[in-house]
Each structure stands twice: as C-alpha cells, then as structure tokens.
Amino acid sequence: METLLPKFDSVFSIDCVIFGFDDGELKILLIERNKEPFKDWWALPGYIVEQNESIDHAAERILYELTGLRDIYMDQFYTFGDVNRHPQGRVITVAYYAMIRLNGSKELKPVSNYASKAVWISVNDHPKLAFDHEKIFSRGFEKIRNKISYQPIAFELLPEKFTLTQLQQLYEVILSKKLDKRNFRKKMLNYGILKELDEKQKGVSYRAAKLYKFDKKKYSKLFQKELTFGK
Amino acid sequence: METLLPKFDSVFSIDCVIFGFDDGELKILLIERNKEPFKDWWALPGYIVEQNESIDHAAERILYELTGLRDIYMDQFYTFGDVNRHPQGRVITVAYYAMIRLNGSKELKPVSNYASKAVWISVNDHPKLAFDHEKIFSRGFEKIRNKISYQPIAFELLPEKFTLTQLQQLYEVILSKKLDKRNFRKKMLNYGILKELDEKQKGVSYRAAKLYKFDKKKYSKLFQKELTFGK
DNA sequence: TTACTTAGTGTAGAATATACACCTTATATT
C-alpha cells in the first residue's frame, strides 16, 4: 500500500454512470478499484481526460474500454468541483450518463489498469462507493428520472424488439412507482413512435406479447420541438 | 499507473451567462477583454478557478467581482471541453447561469484585470463573442428557456414588487412568443405563489396596476415535488 | 380439460389548456 500522497496540479477526470436494464432490474456498471486511494472499493468507472482529447471523447473511450461498446448515446449531466473531493489533490470531474442494452448477459471486457473487475449491479442494492461517487450516482439517477418524464429515452435500455410490458417495467423501475397499464399503453402508442411488429415474444410459458420497435425518425420529429409554455 | 496522477498543463475556468431584465428587454452581462487572446473582443465574464476554491465558489466570486452582488442563485448548466476551444492551451470551462434583478440601472463595478469594461447588452442584439462563447451563451439561454417552462425561475429577474404585466413580458422575451393575457394570469395566480399587495404601481401615465410579491415559502412547497410521469 | 398466467382492451369524469373581446380605471390633454 502506498502512503505517500503525491502533489499535483489540477486534473480533469470523467466519471460515468452507465445504466443497463435486464431482467426487470435497473443496473449500473461499477468497477472495483485496484489502486490507492480507495483501493478495493467500488467506484464509478472514470479516468483522467487526456491532454488531446475532448471530454466527450474521453467519456466514450472509458465506456468503450469497459464494455467494448461504441456509438452509445452519452450525455454530460453535471460537473463536480469541490476542493477536497479527491484525497490526492484537485480533481474536477465531469459526469456523464449512458444507457445501454443488456441483452441477456452482456460480457464486460477485462478492465485495463485501474480496476480489477467491472460488474453490473442493481441500482437498488449497490455497495458503498469511493470518493463522492454516491453523490454523482444519485444525481445521474435523478437526471434520467427527470428526463424520462419528457423524452422517451428509455428505448436505449431495451433490446431492439420489446413488449409494452417490458417498456412499462422499465418506466416503473426508473420512476420507482407503479403505472396503470391501460393509461401507459394509450400514452405510449399515442406518441406514434412505436412500430408494431408482425412478431411475438418467444420462449415464455404464457400468452406471448406483441413485439414493438422504436421508430427513430418519428421520434426526432416529435421531440425536437422544444418544450413550450403554451400560448 | 502509479498512485501519482499524471500532471497536465490543463486549466479549469468558469464562464458565466448572467441574465438581467430591464425595460422589457432581456440582457446579458458582457465584458470587453483587454488581454490577448481576443483582446478587445466581447466575451462572457469568466476566469480561472483557483486551486483552493470550489467551482461553485469561483462562479460566485466572478459574479461578485463584476456586479458587487452576492447570494445570487447560480446554476451550473454545461461543461465545455473541446480540445481547441482556447488558442493558448487546454482549458475546460464550466458554465453557470445567473439571473439578477436590474432595478432601473444597476451600476457595474470597475472590473479587475482581465476586462476593460462590463456592460448589459440585449440578448437579441449582442456582438460577436470571443472563444466559443456564442455556443455557451446559446446553451445557457436554451437552459433558462426550458427551465422556465416547469419552474417559475423568472422571479429572480424581477424587482421585489412587480405587476403581472411585467411578469408576462419577461416570459414573453424568454420564450420569444406572445402569451394570452387572461390565460397567463389564470395560470400564474393558480400556482398560488404570488402574494397580492395593497399597493399599486407608481409613476405611470395610465391606470396603475396592482403589485405582487413572490411567495418563496409556497414556491418551495409547490415545486419541490419532483416531475412525475403520472400514474 | 382445466388451471394458470400474462396480454390486451374502453369509457366516463375530472382537470387542464385554449381561444377569444370588452368594460374599467387612471392619467394627460384640451
């Protein structure tokens, strides 16, 4: 174990709150640190922004290194800049969230040099986190909870083909409350951004549900109109 | 990697989009730079974050240095981290917005070392800005436009006592559209966050309007309920 | 065939949003 705390100037880092949905549960990707400080603690995946990369690029890189996934929608949500948030010096971190499809089990890549492992852990049952990562996580969760209320971002978390019940379950875990089935379906179908497929769920031991696809074109038409106060 | 975090020649800065409302116009506070790069250009007020201050503190400090105002509500809205956004090196900037009351003319303090003057300029008619400040400004404007649709933040911009017409004008300039007088009043009064005063406007050459005050207590009760999707 | 489990559907009432025009009141002018 190292004891000497090095001195350094200000550093930028990125931390990622990466959400996945599987088996009715909302999960986040956590790593186990293999370095001081907070060695052996769980933490959000994150790393230093390199000198010649944009912060968006850094976020994508970190996601890629951990999951092998590219071209995932990521959004910056807050920057944490308290003086003492990192015990070794001044580190300001820009937090991003991402939402990715976990089709069954999505294997995680062996992780580079700063983590011994990376796992998907249920948001409702996650361990204590290093640094101020609990704060970052909560804020990220809050962010998607708010966002889902006015933009159906939830599709990012579902497989390409999904049932309305799966969609509703996802809303329910993000919002932490039960929704009415009929009202939910009415509202979703009314948006006109779902395409009904000629296909049904397979491998279930009860009546199979219709599958739907998300219609990206209609989505952008609908939701790029800005929010309005009304006349 | 060892415990030593890499040392980069990176700098954090804060940039502020400071809104004011006066005489029916929405304004922002701009400075004229007296240093290279972008000497003599207009820019958003901003400065380097010091080693031992939080980013929130830095934002407040910058606002104070320019306006002499403290305890103003400021909110971080986005962090800009493109590699080449600053011609002299890597500068990542955290952008904040603030809204302040301009009662008639609010005099600005003589500005410290990085600006020759600071002035209020109408948002609809502002000069070209240095760095990527146009992008920062637009994003900040967008932010308050969205926010005002679900939280009546506009009160920050008005004098303590105001008329409903003033409030409506402010909404109109932020949203860039005309609103219906009766519907606007109905909605605002329904929120229950306005206190009608026993006082009228003075110094106008027509029928004076009733003055209202913003009721902070009722506001927090009402708007701390989070946004919901409904049942 | 029966039991089980989830899929799928409609309607009525409440609340909210929208469209729309005229009289009132205070001041300034003659």
Place this chain on the structure above:
DNA sequence: AATATAAGGTGTATATTCTACACTAAGTAA
C-alpha cells in the same frame, strides 16, 4: 369639465389531456 389615451382587469365555452378502474382473450403447462 370633458375627452382622449393607454393599459388594467376580467369569464366562459370548447377541446384536450389525465385519471381511475376490471374484465375477457390467448397461450402454456399440467
């Protein structure tokens, strides 16, 4: 005093959206 001017202030009918609520249909497993 009378008149002109300019903004203040108000109500109602219609459309739209939100909410609450319960049963039948379809497929699978025993």
